[in-house]
Amino acid sequence: MKKNIPFSFEFFPTKTDVGAEKLRQVHQELQPLGPEFFSITYGAGGSTRERTLAAIRDFNGQGTPVAPHLSCIGDDKTRIAELLDIYKAQGIDRIVALRGDLPSGQVGLGELPYAQDLVRFIREHSGDHFRIEVAAYPEMHPQAEYFDADIRHFAEKVQAGANAAITQFFFNPDAYFYFIERIQKLGIEIPVAPGIMPITNANNLIRFADGTGAEVPRWIRKQLQAYGDDAQSIKAFGHEVVYKLCERLLAGGAPSLHFYTMNQTDPTRQLVSDLGLI
Ligand code: FAD
Secondary structure (H helix, E strand, C coil): CCCCCCEEEEECCCCCHHHHHHHHHHHHHHHHHCCCCEEECCCHHHCCHHHHHHHHHHHCCCCCCEEEEEECCCCCHHHHHHHHHHHHHCCCCEEEEECCCCCCCCCCCCCCCCHHHHHHHHHHHHCCCCEEEEEECCCCCCCCCCHHHHHHHHHHHHHHCCCEEEEEECCCHHHHHHHHHHHHHCCCCCCEEEEECCCCCHHHHHHHHHHHCCCCCHHHHHHHHHHCCCHHHHHHHHHHHHHHHHHHHHHCCCCCEEEECCCCCHHHHHHHHHCCCC
16 A cells, blocks of 8 residues: 655756756656655855756646755856745745855855855745745754754754754664654654665765765675675665665554655665555
């Protein structure tokens, strides 16, 4: 029987026309699964501004809502306001609001140094038009001073006007449940969707984890290393690990799942299908 759990899919904007065409195909393959929305990432400092806008234009109005990501670090209010107005005019009503990470070499935090400043600015500029999603880190943001400080800063984003959150990917479900317990103690009741990263390739996963500060547990790293070039075994193991993680999260009350598709159809489609979400 189909479980009545919403799920969403994340894409990143591609650099080439060929990549954009491939992404259109992935979008067409995933859309019939019935996601709640597709989100499109945005390079910090505006580095993918045009490409994010182009992808949003491609997918908006095709049946499933789209949610642009918007980051604030190194950017200014005028350019961010411009984007908010463009999205509003296109009928978009959901935004994923982030701080972003400064590209190496770029200095100056800009007018909005933290995501909470961006959330506040979106509310000032666009009122309640947008549903605002923010990032959450069950295993702590890598730059936070300590766990409680990160929880406090998360609460500040909610007080500034965030409606919901999506987590960084993680493989330890207890970290998610503990995070939820801690924010609920502060009276925070907004839905927090676990961010789910399918495992398909050991090197990519570890590179991505190292870049974002996400943790890949030793038992997963070592098993992936042991498979070497055996792509089939990596995929089968990766599917089982992530499937079981999702099952535990849903059994423990996660309100929805957000999949980092990495612009691929099959790994996410298989998970959503095996979990009984479609
Ligand atoms: P914040 O919430 O501002 O937190 C950043 C750090 O600052 C934390 O350590 C926090 O504890 C601390 N902090 C917050 N407020 C204060 C304060 N007032 N004083 C002192 N410290 C403070 N990046 C992109 O560039 N583009 C994307 O599209 C993108 N999409 C993402 C989607 C999801 C679901 C997630 C989880 C992350 C995404 N990221 C993206 C990555 C994100 O931008 C980085 O993780 C970034 O380092 C932090 O962003 P944030 O919005 O969580 O920042």
